[in-house]
Amino acid sequence: MGIKTLDTIKKGTYFTIEKLPSGIIKVQLIRLGISVGDTIFCLGRLPGGTIIVQKNRQEIAIGYELARSIFVKIKIT
Amino acid sequence: MKDVIEHKEHHLHLENVLLSGTGGGIQKIVLVGNPNVGKSLFFNYLSGTYVDVSNFPGTTVSITKGFYKNSEVYDTPGVYGVSSFNDEEKVARDIILEADIVINVINSLHLERDLFLTLQLIDMGKKISVFLNFSDELIKRKIKIDTEKLSELLGVPVYETSAVKKIGFEKLDEAIATAKVGIQPDGLHHVLHETLNRVGSQAEALLITEGDEFTAAKHGIPCGSGDDREFIYIERRNRVNEVVSSVEREDSPKGLFFNALGKYSLNPITGIPILLVMLTVLYFFIGDFVSQRVVNFTEKTIGKKYFEYYLKSYVANYTPSEIAVTLKDEADPANRIRIYTFKENLKKDSKKEQEFKHVSRDENAVVDFKFSNWMAKLLFGEFGIISMTITYLLFLLLPLVSAFYFAMALMEDSGYLPRLATMLDRMMNRIGLNGRAVIPILLGFGCVTMAAITTRLLGSEREKTIATAILMYVIPCSAQLAVIAVLLSGAGIAPLLIYVTVIFSTLVVISTTLNKFLPGQSTPLLIDLPIMRLPRLDNAFKKTFFRAYGFMKEASVWFFVGALAVGLLDIAGMLTVFQDILAPVTTHWLKLPKAAATAFVMGVVRRDFGAAGLFGLHLMPMQITVALITITLFVPCIAAFIIMIKERGVKEGLIIWFSAWVFAFLIGGIVAQIII
Numbered sequence: 001m002g003i004k005t006l007d008t009i010k011k012g013t014y015f016t017i018e019k020l021p022s023g024i025i026k027v028q029l030i031r032l033g034i035s036v037g038d039t040i041f042c043l044g045r046l047p048g049g050t051i052i053v054q055k056n057r058q059e060i061a062i063g064y065e066l067a068r069s070i071f072v073k074i075k076i077t
Numbered sequence: 078m079k080d081v082i083e084h085k086e087h088h089l090h091l092e093n094v095l096l097s098g099t100g101g102g103i104q105k106i107v108l109v110g111n112p113n114v115g116k117s118l119f120f121n122y123l124s125g126t127y128v129d130v131s132n133f134p135g136t137t138v139s140i141t142k143g144f145y146k147n148s149e150v151y152d153t154p155g156v157y158g159v160s161s162f163n164d165e166e167k168v169a170r171d172i173i174l175e176a177d178i179v180i181n182v183i184n185s186l187h188l189e190r191d192l193f194l195t196l197q198l199i200d201m202g203k204k205i206s207v208f209l210n211f212s213d214e215l216i217k218r219k220i221k222i223d224t225e226k227l228s229e230l231l232g233v234p235v236y237e238t239s240a241v242k243k244i245g246f247e248k249l250d251e252a253i254a255t256a257k258v259g260i261q262p263d264g265l266h267h268v269l270h271e272t273l274n275r276v277g278s279q280a281e282a283l284l285i286t287e288g289d290e291f292t293a294a295k296h297g298i299p300c301g302s303g304d305d306r307e308f309i310y311i312e313r314r315n316r317v318n319e320v321v322s323s324v325e326r327e328d329s330p331k332g333l334f335f336n337a338l339g340k341y342s343l344n345p346i347t348g349i350p351i352l353l354v355m356l357t358v359l360y361f362f363i364g365d366f367v368s369q370r371v372v373n374f375t376e377k378t379i380g381k382k383y384f385e386y387y388l389k390s391y392v393a394n395y396t397p398s399e400i401a402v403t404l405k406d407e408a409d410p411a412n413r414i415r416i417y418t419f420k421e422n423l424k425k426d427s428k429k430e431q432e433f434k435h436v437s438r439d440e441n442a443v444v445d446f447k448f449s450n451w452m453a454k455l456l457f458g459e460f461g462i463i464s465m466t467i468t469y470l471l472f473l474l475l476p477l478v479s480a481f482y483f484a485m486a487l488m489e490d491s492g493y494l495p496r497l498a499t500m501l502d503r504m505m506n507r508i509g510l511n512g513r514a515v516i517p518i519l520l521g522f523g524c525v526t527m528a529a530i531t532t533r534l535l536g537s538e539r540e541k542t543i544a545t546a547i548l549m550y551v552i553p554c555s556a557q558l559a560v561i562a563v564l565l566s567g568a569g570i571a572p573l574l575i576y577v578t579v580i581f582s583t584l585v586v587i588s589t590t591l592n593k594f595l596p597g598q599s600t601p602l603l604i605d606l607p608i609m610r611l612p613r614l615d616n617a618f619k620k621t622f623f624r625a626y627g628f629m630k631e632a633s634v635w636f637f638v639g640a641l642a643v644g645l646l647d648i649a650g651m652l653t654v655f656q657d658i659l660a661p662v663t664t665h666w667l668k669l670p671k672a673a674a675t676a677f678v679m680g681v682v683r684r685d686f687g688a689a690g691l692f693g694l695h696l697m698p699m700q701i702t703v704a705l706i707t708i709t710l711f712v713p714c715i716a717a718f719i720i721m722i723k724e725r726g727v728k729e730g731l732i733i734w735f736s737a738w739v740f741a742f743l744i745g746g747i748v749a750q751i752i753i
Contacts, residue, residue, distance in 0.1 A: 025600075027310060030193075032157060032603070035310070046344055046500065047346070047503070050503055055189065055190075057187060058190050062601075062603055066603060
């Protein structure tokens, strides 16, 4: 159960955020409700690697490059 | 900064100052909220005016001001927080700093997202009232929010509303009267203390500590480090989570809203067929219905046959003219074109005038006025600043632009557009853009000028440059597209394939090259996907009206300026000079008839003029292919050029414009050498 990057997460898994990239993008993520320690659900992974996640009822699309810089831990439910 | 002691004194009285507003001036009420929370409907209710209401992040960039009773009301662009990450935030930040009372509108379905902004507003020390919008949706989805508890935890009044159904608006008066400063975390004042002493406003002190460079620069002090901001943000996020978990309850365990269409439109495998269906519908609506039928009527009939005809014959009453009337139905070719020359003016030769008026009233008559007086020519001639520009703006561009805005409004309101942006994100990444750039590119097929204005919503200068370059080099606007379609459909399959392949490859090569060599980084996609819903027609109509109006207001003047420039060139004989210069390139390099040069020069004025100039040339299919490739890659129309200069600066604008000449003739020529 190691730490992975978000782009490798499979559809339908819950995961927690371990580390976010720094800079403005981090702040934007925090505002959308994605911050370290949060539990988030992976709704799907599009061909090419764009990730769709869901935090509570909010769906958010995260570009591949951004997803690669977000470190997460899969949650066993 | 010099009187630290005085400021300290000031600090002691700060809370009183905050509670009593700015004192003296008119009370400022500012509506604040995340994108898509229904703020604008609140504004409409308060001020009685309509504002652009949309379901796509990033559409309201300016502030709208109105009046309610004795107060000023401001609507702000939707933001996720107060700071300076993009234009919307900068605009919102400035007006929020000045606010006496903040009405914070929240989407009840997204409490955990929206409360972040609410807590920031509370930390800024603003007097606020909170409206939980979409409360009807809560009932539908069996979610319960304990409003009283929320109000207690935040320390500010909280009201439930459904703005779309106009429920709960009656509480606004009370909300304005009872707005108050909320409960701030214990440690906050300790963190802000030092900065607060220096700037004297809690709101500004908070922004500076959160690393807002603009506010810090305003006071000439260094802004907080990234660590400070992160600390505050994470602490705030935790508070939001705590608040949400203690006020929200879902009765139904399956709260996930599953929307099949929304889901399928995200994945390219299913999303591309959905996109193709959308594009086909769009084609029939815009390409066939509006740009053929509607525009034919508005431009040819209203514009040319009535407006220009009456305007010009009126002018001919006062100045010498030569009028050519072409009768398409006339059986005898010798009789088809009739020329009436009035050496002084129409009235001086009433017999000829009567004959001209009789002949020109024929159903299918095409009337061409030529004025010899230079002033008359400049204002009312072929490129007349008044005649051509008004026909163009009102009878060609307005219907087209409205149709495009209407289609966009429907796609926005349904929640489809952010999903389209997401689906195309990876493809757009290859050319240095992210999925959001799909909006200006799509609009470019309507009007490149309109699209060039929309590049503003992109995240970085780099992306704005790439998108503008793509629009100016390769995207044919609808006016040009119509002519291209007619010419290509007559030319056969091979020309169509060559044309599409060459244009598409040029797009790929130019944009990947720019992506490779332009310095800086493009912003990644991070977009929230609103709920899919059936678009509301009245909303789409209103939005179309206001955007089309905004576009006409912003761009019209540049069409007049462009027409003036071309008119002066024409009078000075420069257009003929250009045609002569281009002639050898046209005949030898592009292997086209000499007259095609005229079409290119006309293309500088209006892109469809360029393409339309090819109609009468009796070209072979392969020549048509070369001519269309060259014309498509050729410079944008004069209005788009001016808007580009305005948006992207003189240097970048000129580089793009001149290189379009080079690309058009280079690529057109290479294709000509191979296929002709």
